[in-house]
Amino acid sequence: MSTSVLQVRDLKVTFATPLGPLVAVRGVDLDVSAGEMTAVVGESGSGKSVSFLAAMGLLPKSATIEGSVVLDGHQLVGASPKLMRSVRGRLMSMIFQDPLSALNPVHRIGAQIAEMLRAHQTMSERAARARAVELLEIVGIPQPGDRALQYPHEFSGGMRQRVVIAMAIANSPKLLIADEPTTALDVTVQAQILEVIQKVQAQFGTAVVLITHDLGVVARVCERVNVMYAGRVVERAAIHDIFDAPTHPYTRGLLASLPQAGVERLVPIAGFPPNMLRPPSGCAFRTRCAHAIDACGAGVPELRPQGESMTACIRSGELTVSA
Amino acid sequence: MLRFVIRRLAWAVPTLFLVTFLVYIALRIGTNPVESYKRINPRATPAKIQQYIDKNGLDPNYVRGYFRWLVNFVTLDWPRSIKGSREVWPQLKDALANTLRLGAAASVVGIFFGLMLGVYAALRPGGRRDVGVNTAAFVGISIPPYVSAILLQLLFAVYWSRWFGSTLFPTSGVYPPGHTGFNLLLMLKHMVLPVTVVAIQIIAVYARYMRSSLLDVLSSEYMRTARSKGISERRVLFKHGLRNALIPVVTIAALDVGSIVGGLIITENIFSYPGMGKYFLSSFGEGDFPLLMPWMVIIVASVLLFNLLADVSYAWLDPRIRLE
Amino acid sequence: MSNELVNSPAVRETAVPVVSPRRMAFNRFVSHKAAVVSVFVLAILVVFVALSPLTARYGVNQSVQAPPNSFLPPRANAWLGTDDIGRDLYSRLIYGVRVSLIIGLFSAIISVLIGCVVGAVAGFRGGRFDDVVMRVTDLFLAFPFLVTLLVMRNMLGAISWLTPIIGKVSSVRFIIVLFSIFGWMGVARIVRGQVLALKEREFIEAARAVGATRRYIVRRHLLPNSIGPIMVALTFSVVSAIIGESTLAFFGYGPQAGDGATSLGILVGQAKGAVNTGFWWLALFPCLTLVTIALTINFIGDALRDATDPRMQKDG
Numbered sequence: 004m005s006t007s008v009l010q011v012r013d014l015k016v017t018f019a020t021p022l023g024p025l026v027a028v029r030g031v032d033l034d035v036s037a038g039e040m041t042a043v044v045g046e047s048g049s050g051k052s053v054s055f056l057a058a059m060g061l062l063p064k065s066a067t068i069e070g071s072v073v074l075d076g077h078q079l080v081g082a083s084p085k086l087m088r089s090v091r092g093r094l095m096s097m098i099f100q101d102p103l104s105a106l107n108p109v110h111r112i113g114a115q116i117a118e119m120l121r122a123h124q125t126m127s128e129r130a131a132r133a134r135a136v137e138l139l140e141i142v143g144i145p146q147p148g149d150r151a152l153q154y155p156h157e158f159s160g161g162m163r164q165r166v167v168i169a170m171a172i173a174n175s176p177k178l179l180i181a182d183e184p185t186t187a188l189d190v191t192v193q194a195q196i197l198e199v200i201q202k203v204q205a206q207f208g209t210a211v212v213l214i215t216h217d218l219g220v221v222a223r224v225c226e227r228v229n230v231m232y233a234g235r236v237v238e239r240a241a242i243h244d245i246f247d248a249p250t251h252p253y254t255r256g257l258l259a260s261l262p263q264a265g266v267e268r269l270v271p272i273a274g275f276p277p278n279m280l281r282p283p284s285g286c287a288f289r290t291r292c293a294h295a296i297d298a299c300g301a302g303v304p305e306l307r308p309q310g311e312s313m314t315a316c317i318r319s320g321e322l323t324v325s326a
Numbered sequence: 327m328l329r330f331v332i333r334r335l336a337w338a339v340p341t342l343f344l345v346t347f348l349v350y351i352a353l354r355i356g357t358n359p360v361e362s363y364k365r366i367n368p369r370a371t372p373a374k375i376q377q378y379i380d381k382n383g384l385d386p387n388y389v390r391g392y393f394r395w396l397v398n399f400v401t402l403d404w405p406r407s408i409k410g411s412r413e414v415w416p417q418l419k420d421a422l423a424n425t426l427r428l429g430a431a432a433s434v435v436g437i438f439f440g441l442m443l444g445v446y447a448a449l450r451p452g453g454r455r456d457v458g459v460n461t462a463a464f465v466g467i468s469i470p471p472y473v474s475a476i477l478l479q480l481l482f483a484v485y486w487s488r489w490f491g492s493t494l495f496p497t498s499g500v501y502p503p504g505h506t507g508f509n510l511l512l513m514l515k516h517m518v519l520p521v522t523v524v525a526i527q528i529i530a531v532y533a534r535y536m537r538s539s540l541l542d543v544l545s546s547e548y549m550r551t552a553r554s555k556g557i558s559e560r561r562v563l564f565k566h567g568l569r570n571a572l573i574p575v576v577t578i579a580a581l582d583v584g585s586i587v588g589g590l591i592i593t594e595n596i597f598s599y600p601g602m603g604k605y606f607l608s609s610f611g612e613g614d615f616p617l618l619m620p621w622m623v624i625i626v627a628s629v630l631l632f633n634l635l636a637d638v639s640y641a642w643l644d645p646r647i648r649l650e
Numbered sequence: 651m652s653n654e655l656v657n658s659p660a661v662r663e664t665a666v667p668v669v670s671p672r673r674m675a676f677n678r679f680v681s682h683k684a685a686v687v688s689v690f691v692l693a694i695l696v697v698f699v700a701l702s703p704l705t706a707r708y709g710v711n712q713s714v715q716a717p718p719n720s721f722l723p724p725r726a727n728a729w730l731g732t733d734d735i736g737r738d739l740y741s742r743l744i745y746g747v748r749v750s751l752i753i754g755l756f757s758a759i760i761s762v763l764i765g766c767v768v769g770a771v772a773g774f775r776g777g778r779f780d781d782v783v784m785r786v787t788d789l790f791l792a793f794p795f796l797v798t799l800l801v802m803r804n805m806l807g808a809i810s811w812l813t814p815i816i817g818k819v820s821s822v823r824f825i826i827v828l829f830s831i832f833g834w835m836g837v838a839r840i841v842r843g844q845v846l847a848l849k850e851r852e853f854i855e856a857a858r859a860v861g862a863t864r865r866y867i868v869r870r871h872l873l874p875n876s877i878g879p880i881m882v883a884l885t886f887s888v889v890s891a892i893i894g895e896s897t898l899a900f901f902g903y904g905p906q907a908g909d910g911a912t913s914l915g916i917l918v919g920q921a922k923g924a925v926n927t928g929f930w931w932l933a934l935f936p937c938l939t940l941v942t943i944a945l946t947i948n949f950i951g952d953a954l955r956d957a958t959d960p961r962m963q964k965d966g
Binding site for chain 2: 059061084087088089090091092093096097099101104105106107108109110118119122123154156167170
Binding site: 355356357461468469476477479480581584589630 | 785805922
C-alpha cells in the first residue's frame, strides 16, 4: 500500500447562518495516496469544496470544523495558525475555479509566484524570480521571461490557470487540491489544463485532488473517484469500477444523466438537491431514490465495502448492477 | 504610462481655458464688476471707468473681453483692486500661504488618522470597535464643520476663559492682534482649533472610505489565494489587502486635496483666519473683479491639477487602467 | 413518478420558507438599530413640524411677552429661550425646520428625477454623451462647494428673465432650484454607475434578444433594479440640501420671506453671534436640531445602502 498523503476522518463543517446552523459537511472519510490523482465528484452544495477549504483552513471564522484531517503526519483540524501557515503553500496548495479573480490584479505574475517561493524557501528575490520563470516554462507559457513581467489581466483564461498552477506547485507540495479548475474554461482549453496538471503531477510527484461536477473530466485523468452527496461521501471506487459498476443509486443516476450519442431523451435524477439547513433524516438521497425503503430513513448509512468499491447504500447488495 | 499622462495633460490645457472662461462669464453676470467699481468709487471719471474696463477685459463682447483679460493675466500685468488701488498679488500670496498651511496640516493629520481608523475598524467587521468607529465617523460627517467650529469656539473662547481665566487655544487670527514677525509656537497655537475642526470631518470621511474599501478587498478571491500561499497574515494584509484597498482612497484624496484651497471658507470665517476664504468673501461681497479673477484662476488650476494627479495616481496604482 | 417524490413526506419535511428579496432587504435594514431609531426620531420630528400651527406655542414673528423680552434664557413661557427681539425660539425652530425640510425634500426629489434620467441615458448609451456628462459633473463636483454655490447663486439671480420662473434670490423657490442644479449631478453619477454594472448582465441581454426597445429596457429593467442606490442618493441629497441651506443662511443668503419667517439655517447662522455674547441657547438648540436631522437621515441612508447592496444579495 503506497504512502497516504491525506487522511480525512469524519470531517464535519458547520456554518452559523442567520437561519440557523448549516451542516455543510456531515462526516466525510477520504484517503489520498502519494502521487495519485483522486477525483471528488458531486453537485453544487454537496460539500466537496467546503471539505477541502476546511482542510486548508481557509474557511471564515463562522465555520466550526470537527473531525480529523491528517496531512503528511500533521493534524490540521484545530492546528495553530503558525502550523497552518507553514503547511499551506509548502505541503499542500489549492487552485480555484476562476483564475482571474484568484490572482492579485496589481502585482505582476512573476512577483506573485516569487512570493510563493520566498514564503517557504530562503531565496533571494532574484533567485525567486528566476525560478518563477522556470516554473512558467514548465506549465507551458511561451516567452516566460517576458510574460513574468505582465499583469494577470494581460493573460487569457487558460494561460492564467497555468500561471495559477505554476504558483501552486512552486514549492513541490505533496498535495495539490484543484477546485473545479476547468469549469470556467473552454472545452479545448480544459483538456490542455488537465494535461498540465498531469505533467506537473508526474514531474513533482504531487498527489492531486480534482474537485469537479464534470464526470467527463474525471474519466480522462483520475485513478480513484469519491462521489459526494449532501455533505457525505456516498461511493468510493477505482475509475473503471465507477463507470462500469456503480454501486450507489446516486452515482448511477449521474451516469445515466450524461448525454449519450444516439439517446434522444436526457434522463435526469428526479427531485431536487436537499436543503442543507434541514437535510432528510437517514440517507439524504432517499427523497430522490427509486429504490428507497423505510429502512433508508432509519440512520445515516456508513460506507461499506461492495465488491472493490465502498458504498453508502444499505441496499447495494440487492440492487442489480447496470452497465 | 507616459502616453497616458501626456494625453491627460492635453485635455487639461483646453479645459483650463474653458473653465476660466466660464468663471469669467459667471463673475461678470453675477457680480456686475462695472457697477461695483462705480459704487466703490462714486467720484470716478468716465475716463477712469473706461480704463478699468480695459484693464480688466470687461468689453461688452464677452469673448473679446475674456481674451483681453487673459493677455493681461498671462503677462502678469494685473489690474489693481477697486478699493484703493491696492496690488493684488501681495494680498493673494498671504492668503494662499495661510490657507495652504491650514489645509496641509489638517489634511495630513486627517487623512493619516482617518486611514488608520478605517483599517482598525475593517479588521474586525461587525465587532464592537468597528461599530464604534463607524458610528463616530458617522456623527463626524453629520456635524457640519461650522457647527463643530462654533461649539469649539464656545468651549474654548467663552467658557474656558470663564472657568480658567485665560484662553487655552486662541480662536481667531494667525497671530494675536498687533503681533509682527514669525513665531512658530504662536502660529501653531492659533492653528490648533481650526485644524481640529477641519480634521474631524476629514478623519470621519476617510475612516469610512478606507473601511468600506478594505472590506471590499478583504472579501476578494485573491485574498483567499494569498492566504493559501501560507504567507504571514501581516503580509497578506499589507501587500495584498491594503495595496488594493488604497487605490480608490488615494484617488479620492487627490481630488479632495485639490479643492481644499477654496474649501475652508466657513472655518476661516468663524476663526477669523485670514486665508483664501476671507479673501474670497470680502472680494466677492464687494464685487471686486480684479481681486476675484486671480483667486479663481488659482482655484481652477488647483482643481485641474489635482484631477490630473488623481487620474495619474489611479493609473499608476491600478495596472488594469493603463491599457486604455 | 417524479411528482410523487416531490410531494413525499421526506421532501416536505426538509422545506425551508422562501424569503423574497424585498423581505431580505427589509430585514437587513431593520437589523441596523441606529437606523430604526432614526426612523422613529425623524418621524416624530416630521409629525411635529407638519402640525406646526398646533405644536408651536407662538407665531413665528410673535413676541413672548412685553419688553423686556430679548435674550431670555429658557423658562416656562419660552421653553428654549428667546431671541434678540423676544420671539420664542421653540416656535421659531418648528417653523424653521418646516421650511428647511421643504427645501431639502423638494430639491432632493427634483435632483433625483433629473439625475435618474441623465444618469440612465449616459450609462446606457455610453459614447460621447456619457463622456461629456462625466467630465462636466466631475469638474463641477471637484470645485469647492461654497464657491460654486455662491457664484451660481449670484449668477442665476442676476439673469433677469429667469426671475419669474425661479423666483427671487431670497425666495424658497430659488433655493430649491439652486440645490437641484447641484444635486442632480451626484445622483446622475450614482445611477450611471449602477446602469453600467447592470448593462452587462444576462437579463438585459435576454431582454434585448426578445426585441425590447432601449427605452423599455431602461424603464422596466434598469431603473427598478437601481431603486436601492436611488433611494440612498435621495436621502443623501436631502441632507446635503439641508446643510447647504444652513451654509447659505450662515452668510446671510438664506431664504428671507420677510415678516419674520425663518429657516433652520438662519437660526443656526445666528449661533455664531450668540457664542461671544454667552446666549448659549440660541447656539445650542438650533445646532442640536440640525445635527439630529442630519444624523438621522444619514443613518437611514446608510442602512438603506447596506440593505440594498447587490453584493449582499449574491449570497455565495
